[in-house]
Amino acid sequence: MRKPFICGNWKMNKNVEEAEAMITALKDKVKAVDNVEMGICPTALCLTTVKKAAEGSDLVTGAENIYWKDAGAYTGEISAKMLADSNIEYTIVGHSERREIFGESDYEVNKKVLSALSHGVKPIVCVGETLEERKADQIEAKVNFQVDSALAGLSEEEVEDVVIAYEPIWAIGTGETASAEEANRVIGIIRNNIRKEFPKAADKIRIQYGGSVKPHNVEEIMAQSEIDGALVGGASLEADSFSEIILKTAEIYK
Numbered sequence: 001m002r003k004p005f006i007c008g009n010w011k012m013n014k015n016v017e018e019a020e021a022m023i024t025a026l027k028d029k030v031k032a033v034d035n036v037e038m039g040i041c042p043t044a045l046c047l048t049t050v051k052k053a054a055e056g057s058d059l060v061t062g063a064e065n066i067y068w069k070d071a072g073a074y075t076g077e078i079s080a081k082m083l084a085d086s087n088i089e090y091t092i093v094g095h096s097e098r099r100e101i102f103g104e105s106d107y108e109v110n111k112k113v114l115s116a117l118s119h120g121v122k123p124i125v126c127v128g129e130t131l132e133e134r135k136a137d138q139i140e141a142k143v144n145f146q147v148d149s150a151l152a153g154l155s156e157e158e159v160e161d162v163v164i165a166y167e168p169i170w171a172i173g174t175g176e177t178a179s180a181e182e183a184n185r186v187i188g189i190i191r192n193n194i195r196k197e198f199p200k201a202a203d204k205i206r207i208q209y210g211g212s213v214k215p216h217n218v219e220e221i222m223a224q225s226e227i228d229g230a231l232v233g234g235a236s237l238e239a240d241s242f243s244e245i246i247l248k249t250a251e252i253y254k
């Protein structure tokens with residue numbers, strides 16, 4: 001069985017003091033959990049604070065974005081090598097906000113995935129369709145293209161270390177979710193597509209759902225057979241709501 005992964009994406013929220021306080025509160029609430037991988041992706045400014053505050057717990061830390069070069073004249077960027085040097089385990093790559101607001105392409109997403117893996121940092125690759133694409137029956141074409149592009153050039157072993165987050169763009173921060181069955185259906189499509197090129201990795205790779213995951217809907221989502229966790233935005237900002245999501249997932253996987 002794949003170990004579920006519940007990961008918070010704080011986006012551009014929390015200063016250093018708030019980050020430390022939240023992790024201190026969270027780690028106490030989830031200290032008994034051993035069957036769910038738990039993580040937080042804070043801003044670059046708070047990465048080492050979160051890492052340090054999480055010491056003594058099973059919480060892992062991830063960046064929200066990287067650039068694919070190791071070092072150099074790339075103002076404003078951080079590299080996978082820098083994350084690895086600070087023992088940061090994960091990085092989100094290709095979040096829809098980065099694709100839409102900052103124009104990040106599938107080509108860049110692939111370069112970032114390759115760079116992350118080359119430094120032992122696990123990428124959480126976000127994919128998902130817009131409402132227009134959903135209405136035009138293009139969900140499958142869109143997510144499979146994004147996943148194929150992101151995984152281009154990877155070995156089967158490397159694919160096992162990747163996490164995919166299926167986040168329908170229309171469900172992010174809107175309070176709207178894909179029904180649990182629909183999320184499960186699309187995630188099944190993604191897994192079957194991965195199976196064509198990576199038959200062994202397809203059953204091992206974890207595919208999360210993201211988009212308005214909250215304490216009140218997480219049980220339904222996590223009860224689905226293809227869904228291996230959640231990438232949580234808004235509800236990861238408070239220790240109470242995020243720990244509730246983790247504890248309910250742990251209960252389902254008992």
Ligand SMILES: O=C[C@H](O)COP(=O)(O)O
Pocket residue numbers: 009095167171172173174175210211212213231232233234235
């Ligand atoms: O990365 C997380 C997603 O964008 C979901 O955000 P949300 O839970 O606030 O809808």
